[in-house]
Amino acid sequence: MDKIVEGRGRPFREDRYPAESYEDILARDAVKAPDFFREGPDTDMGTEPIDASRYYDPGFFRKEVAHVWPKVWHWACREEEIPEVGDHVVYEFVGKSFIIVRSAPGEIKALYNACLHRGRQLAQASGSLETFRCPYHGMAWNVDGTLAVNPFDWDMPQWADKPLNLPEARVARWGGFVFMTMDPHAPPLEEVLGPIPEHFARYDFANRYKAAHVIKKMRANWKATTEAFMEAHHIVGTHPQSLPMSADINTQYDHPNDYVSRQFTAHAVQTPRIERKLSEQEIFNAFIGYRSDSDEDAKVLVPENTTARAFAAQMLRDALSAETGYDYSHAGDAEMIDSMAYNVFPHMAFWVGMFANLVYRFRPDGLDPEGTIMDILVLKPVPKDGPRPKPAETRYLGYDDPMSDADDDLGPFLANVFEQDVSNLPYVQAGLRALEGGKVEFTRYMEACLRRLHQKIDALIAEGETDRPE
Numbered sequence: 001m002d003k004i005v006e007g008r009g010r011p012f013r014e015d016r017y018p019a020e021s022y023e024d025i026l027a028r029d030a031v032k033a034p035d036f037f038r039e040g041p042d043t044d045m046g047t048e049p050i051d052a053s054r055y056y057d058p059g060f061f062r063k064e065v066a067h068v069w070p071k072v073w074h075w076a077c078r079e080e081e082i083p084e085v086g087d088h089v090v091y092e093f094v095g096k097s098f099i100i101v102r103s104a105p106g107e108i109k110a111l112y113n114a115c116l117h118r119g120r121q122l123a124q125a126s127g128s129l130e131t132f133r134c135p136y137h138g139m140a141w142n143v144d145g146t147l148a149v150n151p152f153d154w155d156m157p158q159w160a161d162k163p164l165n166l167p168e169a170r171v172a173r174w175g176g177f178v179f180m181t182m183d184p185h186a187p188p189l190e191e192v193l194g195p196i197p198e199h200f201a202r203y204d205f206a207n208r209y210k211a212a213h214v215i216k217k218m219r220a221n222w223k224a225t226t227e228a229f230m231e232a233h234h235i236v237g238t239h240p241q242s243l244p245m246s247a248d249i250n251t252q253y254d255h256p257n258d259y260v261s262r263q264f265t266a267h268a269v270q271t272p273r274i275e276r277k278l279s280e281q282e283i284f285n286a287f288i289g290y291r292s293d294s295d296e297d298a299k300v301l302v303p304e305n306t307t308a309r310a311f312a313a314q315m316l317r318d319a320l321s322a323e324t325g326y327d328y329s330h331a332g333d334a335e336m337i338d339s340m341a342y343n344v345f346p347h348m349a350f351w352v353g354m355f356a357n358l359v360y361r362f363r364p365d366g367l368d369p370e371g372t373i374m375d376i377l378v379l380k381p382v383p384k385d386g387p388r389p390k391p392a393e394t395r396y397l398g399y400d401d402p403m404s405d406a407d408d409d410l411g412p413f414l415a416n417v418f419e420q421d422v423s424n425l426p427y428v429q430a431g432l433r434a435l436e437g438g439k440v441e442f443t444r445y446m447e448a449c450l451r452r453l454h455q456k457i458d459a460l461i462a463e464g465e466t467d468r469p470e
């Protein structure tokens with residue numbers, strides 16, 4: 001077992017772990033990453049502890065339900081899931097329910113999923129319909145939300161002059177995703193996403209398909225769950241198998257705008273936490289074990305005078321070219337192998353890179369402050385010569401189902417990494433309730449993005465309570 005060291009030598013920067021930075025690693029790469037990989041602004045969020053009750057108190061949760069969830073943008077589905085008119089996905093959060101429907105060939109709407117009569121939900125599941133017919137008393141709406149049938153209009157004089165369309169939430173699209181918000185005054189999606197459309201243009205998310213979709217329930221507050229995927233320094237405790245191939249503690253964190261935070265972790269380089277200098281072969285073996293389930297890949301030897309990082313990047317370029325028909329010779333080593341996520345307030349994450357990209361979404365499980373639904377998508381490039389593969393079926397994992405039940409969807413190695421993350425969460429939740437003093441501490445640099453999450457939640461609650469005191 002290699003010895004883990006906790007800091008050494010002269011600090012490179014007073015507020016960083018004393019080792020080379022992510023940019024230092026990029027500077028050595030055989031094929032350079034684009035400029036936007038460089039460190040951007042990182043807001044100093046201070047060092048104050050926060051109240052642990054924010055993770056379980058029903059009163060605080062009610063404030064989030066009232067003032068946060070209706071105000072934010074959500075990715076609701078992929079466009080590829082609703083290619084034909086009438087195709088729809090039911091998207092729900094904190095007791096709200098929407099029908100995300102292809103209402104015309106070039107149009108997608110988010111209709112409130114409730115009958116205008118006595119409120120029955122109109123659609124319980126995703127699918128394809130010509131009308132949304134209420135099973136209770138038979139009112140029906142066209143897929144564009146206009147009224148189709150009211151079998152008892154003679155008895156509803158109060159509706160005589162009303163259009164009776166289903167109300168709509170706002171919809172916007174980016175990168176093959178359909179986003180929605182309930183708030184007509186929310187800032188435009190472009191403002192929230194900030195640099196994402198420009199940075200992600202190289203990865204062409206619209207021309208990707210949903211190769212896997214896993215939905216997992218966890219017994220923890222949604223923020224505790226989201227936070228578990230917003231930093232990389234839990235690798236030492238949670239994913240120790242990754243240390244030989246992961247510059248965990250050198251991870252670069254920054255905040256490109258008010259809504260977006262980023263975390264960039266170099267792979268196929270060893271952590272500075274392991275005292276011994278590992279051979280390039282050892283680093284490569286650890287990397288390929290993480291990225292590939294193939295026994296053949298595990299036997300590959302790193303040539304002399306080649307780094308594991310450059311070699312692994314080229315190996316993945318070749319593999320991806322063979323799979324998709326595209327040329328990746330321009331792709332930076334980092335773009336082939338690193339772990340780089342853009343977290344979008346409050347509950348979404350999009351990984352950048354040429355390979356299979358992960359996308360996350362976290363929601364409370366209904367109105368339970370101590371239950372979370374996590375969506376994991378794997379997006380792969382559509383092969384150059386087509387056809388576009390069909391989006392994967394969703395795999396549902398309940399509270400007690402292990403992530404290994406998604407081995408077929410994610411591959412056993414990735415499923416195991418998620419299992420390691422997920423297995424912490426019920427104990428995080430239990431510990432939050434048990435903390436003496438009731439305060440949670442965040443680190444200053446690596447967890448500034450977590451502080452921003454809480455600060456923005458507070459800002460929305462304060463704004464909402466000013467508009468409409470509870």
Ligand code: FES
Nearest residue numbers: 115117118134137
């Ligand atoms: S509740 Fe829908 S028609 Fe009565």
Ligand SMILES: [Fe+2]
Nearest residue numbers: 228238239421
């Ligand atoms: Fe993790």
